Amino acid sequence: xxxxxxxxxxxxxxxxxxGQEAPGKVIHDxxxxxxRNGKAYHWLDYLANEIGGRLAGSPQAAMAxxxxxxxxxxxxxxxxxxxxxxxxxxIRGQKEYAKIISPEYFGEREVNICALGxxxxxxxxxxxxPVVEVSDFKELQELGPAGIKGKIVFFNTPMxxxxxxxxxxxxxxVKYRWAGASEAAxxxxxxxxxxxxSLAHDQxxxxxxxxxxxxxxxxxxxxxxxxxxxxxxLSSALKEDPGLLFHYKMNCEQLPxxxxxxxxxxxxxxxxxxxxxxxGGHLDAWDNGDGAHDDGAGCMQSIEVLSxxxxxxxxxxxxxRCVLFMNEENxxxxxxxxxxxxxxxxxxxxxxxxxxxxxFTPRGFSVxxxxxxxxxxxxxxxxxxxxxxxxxxxxxxxVDISFLEEIGTTLIxxxxxxxxxxxxxxxxxxxxxKVNLRELxxxxxxxxxxxxLIDVYGILK
Amino acid sequence: xxxxxxxxxxxxxxxxxxGQEAPGKVIHDxxxxxxRNGKAYHWLDYLANEIGGRLAGSPQAAMAxxxxxxxxxxxxxxxxxxxxxxxxxxIRGQKEYAKIISPEYFGEREVNICALGxxxxxxxxxxxxPVVEVSDFKELQELGPAGIKGKIVFFNTPMxxxxxxxxxxxxxxVKYRWAGASEAAxxxxxxxxxxxxSLAHDQxxxxxxxxxxxxxxxxxxxxxxxxxxxxxxLSSALKEDPGLLFHYKMNCEQLPxxxxxxxxxxxxxxxxxxxxxxxGGHLDAWDNGDGAHDDGAGCMQSIEVLSxxxxxxxxxxxxxRCVLFMNEENxxxxxxxxxxxxxxxxxxxxxxxxxxxxxFTPRGFSVxxxxxxxxxxxxxxxxxxxxxxxxxxxxxxxVDISFLEEIGTTLIxxxxxxxxxxxxxxxxxxxxxKVNLRELxxxxxxxxxxxxLIDVYGILK
Numbered sequence: 001x002x003x004x005x006x007x008x009x010x011x012x013x014x015x016x017x018x019g020q021e022a023p024g025k026v027i028h029d030x031x032x033x034x035x036r037n038g039k040a041y042h043w044l045d046y047l048a049n050e051i052g053g054r055l056a057g058s059p060q061a062a063m064a065x066x067x068x069x070x071x072x073x074x075x076x077x078x079x080x081x082x083x084x085x086x087x088x089x090x091i092r093g094q095k096e097y098a099k100i101i102s103p104e105y106f107g108e109r110e111v112n113i114c115a116l117g118x119x120x121x122x123x124x125x126x127x128x129x130p131v132v133e134v135s136d137f138k139e140l141q142e143l144g145p146a147g148i149k150g151k152i153v154f155f156n157t158p159m160x161x162x163x164x165x166x167x168x169x170x171x172x173x174v175k176y177r178w179a180g181a182s183e184a185a186x187x188x189x190x191x192x193x194x195x196x197x198s199l200a201h202d203q204x205x206x207x208x209x210x211x212x213x214x215x216x217x218x219x220x221x222x223x224x225x226x227x228x229x230x231x232x233x234l235s236s237a238l239k240e241d242p243g244l245l246f247h248y249k250m251n252c253e254q255l256p257x258x259x260x261x262x263x264x265x266x267x268x269x270x271x272x273x274x275x276x277x278x279x280g281g282h283l284d285a286w287d288n289g290d291g292a293h294d295d296g297a298g299c300m301q302s303i304e305v306l307s308x309x310x311x312x313x314x315x316x317x318x319x320x321r322c323v324l325f326m327n328e329e330n331x332x333x334x335x336x337x338x339x340x341x342x343x344x345x346x347x348x349x350x351x352x353x354x355x356x357x358x359x360f361t362p363r364g365f366s367v368x369x370x371x372x373x374x375x376x377x378x379x380x381x382x383x384x385x386x387x388x389x390x391x392x393x394x395x396x397x398x399v400d401i402s403f404l405e406e407i408g409t410t411l412i413x414x415x416x417x418x419x420x421x422x423x424x425x426x427x428x429x430x431x432x433x434k435v436n437l438r439e440l441x442x443x444x445x446x447x448x449x450x451x452x453l454i455d456v457y458g459i460l461k
Numbered sequence: 462x463x464x465x466x467x468x469x470x471x472x473x474x475x476x477x478x479x480g481q482e483a484p485g486k487v488i489h490d491x492x493x494x495x496x497r498n499g500k501a502y503h504w505l506d507y508l509a510n511e512i513g514g515r516l517a518g519s520p521q522a523a524m525a526x527x528x529x530x531x532x533x534x535x536x537x538x539x540x541x542x543x544x545x546x547x548x549x550x551x552i553r554g555q556k557e558y559a560k561i562i563s564p565e566y567f568g569e570r571e572v573n574i575c576a577l578g579x580x581x582x583x584x585x586x587x588x589x590x591p592v593v594e595v596s597d598f599k600e601l602q603e604l605g606p607a608g609i610k611g612k613i614v615f616f617n618t619p620m621x622x623x624x625x626x627x628x629x630x631x632x633x634x635v636k637y638r639w640a641g642a643s644e645a646a647x648x649x650x651x652x653x654x655x656x657x658x659s660l661a662h663d664q665x666x667x668x669x670x671x672x673x674x675x676x677x678x679x680x681x682x683x684x685x686x687x688x689x690x691x692x693x694x695l696s697s698a699l700k701e702d703p704g705l706l707f708h709y710k711m712n713c714e715q716l717p718x719x720x721x722x723x724x725x726x727x728x729x730x731x732x733x734x735x736x737x738x739x740x741g742g743h744l745d746a747w748d749n750g751d752g753a754h755d756d757g758a759g760c761m762q763s764i765e766v767l768s769x770x771x772x773x774x775x776x777x778x779x780x781x782r783c784v785l786f787m788n789e790e791n792x793x794x795x796x797x798x799x800x801x802x803x804x805x806x807x808x809x810x811x812x813x814x815x816x817x818x819x820x821f822t823p824r825g826f827s828v829x830x831x832x833x834x835x836x837x838x839x840x841x842x843x844x845x846x847x848x849x850x851x852x853x854x855x856x857x858x859x860v861d862i863s864f865l866e867e868i869g870t871t872l873i874x875x876x877x878x879x880x881x882x883x884x885x886x887x888x889x890x891x892x893x894x895k896v897n898l899r900e901l902x903x904x905x906x907x908x909x910x911x912x913x914l915i916d917v918y919g920i921l922k
Contacts, residue, residue: 390851
């Protein structure tokens with residue numbers, strides 16, 4: 001390691017005189033090529049429109065694996081391979097159905113609903129029960145068994161619109177989706193429904209993974225999300241008729257685990273072939289949309305990074321590896337397996353960059369490492385200013401790459417503009433037509449530029 | 462004036478001890494209120510979907526004047542009024558029709574076309590003529606009368622995708638739309654068609670204002686835009702069959718000028734009622750879309766600024782005036798009239814802020830004034846950083862407010878993210894569904910915050 005660090009330091013010192021202009025020129029070429037001849041948008045068109053939603057274990061996920069490997073095969077890389085991963089296989093089954101039943105007030109009204117990922121189904125007859133609305137776990141606790149038993153708990157907590165970065169709003173609300181069913185079941189609830197985690201007011205229910213408590217004394221109950229508009233309707237209806245009934249039926253189920261793959265391609269480094277810089281996204285996507293933003297965008301951008309290096313004939317000193325991770329949405333098995341294999345093979349991962357926040361105009365990067373590393377990356381901010389990226393902050397890298405933390409990898413997340421993300425996220429609204437070619441390509445160019453800077457200057461630690 | 466400047470300086474000095482926290486708190490409240498309770502999106506829904514495209518002189522423009530005055534009337538302002546403006550009245554007439562005629566190669570093929578604003582029509586029979594494709598004025602000149610006479614000149618110059626800010630690409634291409642017809646007519650062209658000024662590859666033709674030379678010896682010829690996809694089709698077809706014919710028919714015409722209005726509302730300043738800060742956008746919009754981004758967004762944001770001041774009970778020291786300018790698109794008569802009246806009445810305009818670049822996530826402001834003023838505004842950048850605005854630069858304020866320059870007003874343009882703007886601009890794709898509530902409201906909050914800072918610190922010059 002010592003030689004490596006001295007080498008990097010030396011290069012870095014030399015860089016002061018030699019490298020000052022060079023990164024600017026190469027980054028300029030990267031952006032120019034991405035904006036004029038980038039292919040990410042056209043690839044994404046195929047992935048989203050021809051393959052579509054692709055939950056781990058589904059035939060569509062298998063198609064996405066085959067097709068994306070074929071795309072990597074066209075780039076003239078040094079290696080392209082599939083890394084086996086055993087993934088959970090949860091299926092939604094028939095389209096879910098739900099209605100509010102309030103004979104005295106407004107009869108029956110159908111509701112847009114979808115099962116949360118990994119939920120159990122309701123059985124053939126569905127569930128019909130009174131509803132109790134809560135806005136947080138504290139309220140649930142206060143109601144206790146007397147208020148909850150035999151009822152469907154309705155978590156109606158709007159995402160907080162006041163956060164400028166919408167991920168903060170998501171972060172403060174997602175616990176109800178993740179743990180709400182078991183929390184409600186503790187007090188005898190028979191079902192759980194959630195106001196969709198969306199900042200838009202519309203008819204789309206938003207899915208996402210949930211989790212049952214490991215405590216086997218807590219009943220597993222079916223968990224679903226309803227659209228934000230329907231959540232408002234239900235909440236108003238409950239004010240008129242607290243005794244109304246809610247009926248929902250869903251026959252989602254967990255099938256046995258199946259074999260799937262991470263899809264990997266790499267350009268071998270000329271000087272440090274054993275030191276790897278990863279770029280990646282996750283190939284799986286929820287089944288109710290076509291997974292264009294989440295995370296087809298990140299995958300196609302990651303392939304674009306390698307494509308840009310090849311097109312511009314940039315020969316990296318380190319190995320640049322594109323990894324399309326399987327099963328981020330409901331298990332993160334791809335990320336875990338990738339890190340496990342890396343560890344087993346004693347691979348050195350210098351840095352990993354993930355794009356998993358939508359294909360919107362990039363605004364910056366978040367860096368998950370010690371402050372000296374964060375500051376090193378921040379010092380590169382000057383190279384990004386002409387391209388309108390201004391925010392390099394300490395923060396989360398990404399779910400798939402997070403498992404590389406324990407082998408000391410610097411984790412970096414691409415941070416696109418977040419305003420529209422949760423309008424589409426995990427819903428039927430996440431479709432290709434919501435992606436703008438330039439915004440997508442600017443993200444790919446930003447990632448490629450960051451890879452280039454890491455390749456030139458190393459990570460000093 | 463001297464007292465005013467000393468007052469401002471004094472306030473500015475006091476501001477060091479008193480004001481340091483205050484702007485942060487007020488700006489926080491502005492953003493919070495806009496994101497949680499803003500009304501701009503709902504107003505825009507009405508303007509775009511119930512009134513729609515509203516070119517100066519049209520019944521829709523008159524409806525927009527009445528309706529937006531009514532909206533201002535609900536805010537409890539100190540004054541709301543209509544300022545008369547005589548505007549041009551150009552009408553498109555029936556939907557335009559065009560086709561490529563190439564009997565030997567692919568028969569006839571219909572083309573998506575629209576007249577450029579202020580163009581003459583083709584007459585009842587339309588125009589049918591061979592086509593000569595050029596990419597710039599130099600090529601036109603080289604072809605000369607021998608290559609041009611009796612033909613339709615086809616300006617096929619794609620906007621340059623390599624610019625990061627799309628307005629730079631627009632700026633370098635718009636001359637063909639503006640002056641292309643007269644330039645072509647100099648050499649005897651009988652018609653002019655333009656590749657739409659759009660960075661997207663789609664079927665929408667994009668209109669926009671054009672201009673005939675004042676030289677009366679140059680024939681006026683009908684000018685139109687075709688979609689970018691059809692421009693590619695036509696260009697390829699010309700390679701196969703240079704003798705193909707192009708036919709287009711449009712019966713647009715210029716009617717006599719009519720009376721319209723700028724719509725104005727204001728909150729009177731508590732300390733300096735005679736010193737005015739303007740916020741504005743333009744109320745007219747091309748007739749082929751619903752003018753949601755251009756410039757319904759800017760108008761509703763400007764009304765929102767006053768609404769936020771009233772909701773938060775911020776009593777400004779200076780008069781804050783919202784101006785919805787009429788006729789920016791094909792004459793800018795509203796902007797000219799507003800400045801003329803301001804000059805006649807010897808009104809002092811401290812600053813004018815225009816939003817006319819779409820309702821996208823705001824990225825910064827451009828300031829049109831001397832460098833000391835630009836630097837003063839740049840120093841306020843710290844207040845905008847928590848809201849992810851990073852770019853305050855010397856630059857263009859806006860078309861409508863530009864006429865205030867001669868009375869010494871500091872002109873400021875809101876600069877939203879520009880990536881998607883030219884996909885929609887002046888086309889049937891500029892519709893309400895392309896606007897995101899949060900992005901729109903963030904722009905309104907940014908404008909309100911800038912108004913607040915100017916009100917607190919003044920403009921030091």
